[in-house]
Amino acid sequence: MTMNHIPAALMALAGAPMTRRGLAKLRTRETLLGAAKRLITERGYEDATVRDIAKAAGLSTGAVFANFTDKSDLFHQVLSEDARVLAETMRQVAALREVGVRESLLTILASGYAFHLKQLPLLQAAYAESWRRDPSGEAAARGWTRQIIAILEGVLRQAIANGELRSDIDVELAVDLIWRAYQSNYRLAIYDGFDLDALTGRLERQLDLILPSLVLRQAA
Amino acid sequence: MAGLREAQKLATRGKVLAAARELFVEIGYDTATIRMIAERAGVATGSVFTTFPSKVSILRAVMDERLEKLFQELDAVAPHLRGPTVDRLCSILAVHYDFEMRRPRLFTAFLAANFEWPDGEPVITFGRQPRLNGILRDILDTGIANGDVRADADLDLFIDVLLAAYGFNYRLAAQDGLDSTELSALMDRQIALIFNGISARRA
Numbered sequence: 001m002t003m004n005h006i007p008a009a010l011m012a013l014a015g016a017p018m019t020r021r022g023l024a025k026l027r028t029r030e031t032l033l034g035a036a037k038r039l040i041t042e043r044g045y046e047d048a049t050v051r052d053i054a055k056a057a058g059l060s061t062g063a064v065f066a067n068f069t070d071k072s073d074l075f076h077q078v079l080s081e082d083a084r085v086l087a088e089t090m091r092q093v094a095a096l097r098e099v100g101v102r103e104s105l106l107t108i109l110a111s112g113y114a115f116h117l118k119q120l121p122l123l124q125a126a127y128a129e130s131w132r133r134d135p136s137g138e139a140a141a142r143g144w145t146r147q148i149i150a151i152l153e154g155v156l157r158q159a160i161a162n163g164e165l166r167s168d169i170d171v172e173l174a175v176d177l178i179w180r181a182y183q184s185n186y187r188l189a190i191y192d193g194f195d196l197d198a199l200t201g202r203l204e205r206q207l208d209l210i211l212p213s214l215v216l217r218q219a220a
Numbered sequence: 221m222a223g224l225r226e227a228q229k230l231a232t233r234g235k236v237l238a239a240a241r242e243l244f245v246e247i248g249y250d251t252a253t254i255r256m257i258a259e260r261a262g263v264a265t266g267s268v269f270t271t272f273p274s275k276v277s278i279l280r281a282v283m284d285e286r287l288e289k290l291f292q293e294l295d296a297v298a299p300h301l302r303g304p305t306v307d308r309l310c311s312i313l314a315v316h317y318d319f320e321m322r323r324p325r326l327f328t329a330f331l332a333a334n335f336e337w338p339d340g341e342p343v344i345t346f347g348r349q350p351r352l353n354g355i356l357r358d359i360l361d362t363g364i365a366n367g368d369v370r371a372d373a374d375l376d377l378f379i380d381v382l383l384a385a386y387g388f389n390y391r392l393a394a395q396d397g398l399d400s401t402e403l404s405a406l407m408d409r410q411i412a413l414i415f416n417g418i419s420a421r422r423a
Contacts, residue, residue, distance in 0.1 A: 124335050131332035131394070132250055138395045173409055177385055184347075184384030187334070191345070205374065206381055213416030 029067050031057045037078045037122065045075065045125035072129075076137060079126050083144035086115050087151070094151050101159035101214075102207055108151060109182050110200045117189060117196055124190055149175055156214070169214045181206040233271050235261040237285060240278045241326070249279060249329030276333050283330050287349070290319050294355055305363030306415045312355060313386055313411070314404040321393060321400035328394050331387060347383040356382070360418075373418035385410040 018026070035057035039048035050071050054061045068074040093111045098104040116123045133141060152175045159165040185202055188194040194202070239261035243252040254275055258265040272278045297315050301308045320327040334346045347353075356379050363369035389406055392398045398406070 127335040128332045131328050131391075132248075133395075135395065170409070170413070173413060177381070177410055177413060180384045180388045181381050183388070184380065187345070187347075190335070202377075205377055209374070209377060209381055209414055209417035211417075213413055 025067070028059065028063055032059065032064060032067055032074065033078055033081060036074050037082075037119070040075065040078070040125060041119040041122045044121045045129075050074075075125070075129070076140070078122070080140065080144065082115075082122075083141075083147070086112060087144070087147040089115060090148055090151050094155065101155060101164055102204075102211060104155045104159075105152065105178065105207060106200060106204055108155065109178075109203055110196065112148075112182065113185075113189075113196055113199045113203075116186065117199075120186075120190055123186060127186070145179075149179060152178060163216060165214045166216050174210065174214055177210055178207065181210065229271065232261075232263050232267050233281075235263055236268055236271055236278065237281055241282045241285075244279065244282065244326050244329055245323045248325050249275075249332075279329060279333055282326070286326070287351075290316070291351065293319055294352075298355070301359070305359060305366065305368040306411060306419075308359045308362075309356065309382070309411050309415070310404070310408045312359065313382075313407050314400075316386070317389075317400040317403045317407070320390075321403070324390070324393050328390055331390060346387055347380065353379055353383075367420055369418050370420045375418070378414065378418050381414050382411065385414075 032053065036048065036053045039053050039056055042048075050064050051061050053071075053074070054064050057063075064074065068077065089111050090108050093108050094104065096107065098107050130141065153171050156165060156169070156171045156175060160167050160169070160171075182203055185194070185199050185206075188202065189199055236257060240252065240257045243257055243260060252275075254268050255265050257275075257278065258268045261268070268278075272281065293315055294312065297311065301311055331346055357375060360369055360373075360375045360378065364371050364373070369375075386407060389398075389403050392406070393400075393403060
């Protein structure tokens, strides 16, 4: 039962011995997650019905409910898997260590824009859902966000260590603001057709607003 | 007789809005159905639909209606604003929190609706209310005149980042139970940080 909540990649890593039945179930689950993601991205959350998702996966509606509590659980698992992939992508980008805190943040967050721009309706549904989550859903979502926040905080801490940023700054507050600015720009992607360049350009200007107060004062 | 029909329509609209506002506050926007709204308003479900095309458009009308009250409160505060620009901004946003946190569920529903509305529905957009942004803009313009704010600062961008922080703070109200005082205190720290980016006396 708990298998429902363990991503396939992790299962594989764990090297847990899998029964044939377990493997088949995992594959069904993955197929359903893929179909759900595709349909929600194409049609939006409301119009992607459980029936259509099952059909697109070549499975019965019953198969959906054998693997997920309901549509919202299925959606939650899609987002969870996405969050894992995105955090991993950002971690890899962060490892490239761009020169300077501004460039690093921009490159990392631009990879987020690139990721979500391919599936805006999914993101739109996720944002709407984020305002009506129950506490357990919220805790899970914060766990996902936490991974990205940690990457961004790492960039700022590194910049403090380098002497680029002041050592007395409130890293959490600053990263939180940067994260909010980054997220708020998705409205421009959804409603005003901003593309990757436009979003990144805007974020760049927002960083220029937020970063100056963090920068170590230049010697006069 | 067109006049009578118009008057009836207006009366229905008023009843529906009042009922919807109550229900959105009491049980939440998602739980409230058009049927429940009709029942509370004492009108037929059908007449709700002839007045509003969808539930989200009722929400929009409820939110528009609330603006008048908010403007009154802001206008009452505006003449008493004193001190540095950053303090004035904090005061204005504190008024916002104080106002919206009387019905936090309503505002949260509004924020959620910002990301999903049916095609063809006029967009409800958080952060783009011209008069509310105008109030912030006036404070910043005064700040430029005072020498508090750099003359070349991108004020629209500043307001945008400010409101991004402002809006997301409601998540902490909804999920962590922060009250309006706590939200304002957090906002003060956020304002202080981003204000540095436009300050003429940059730290």
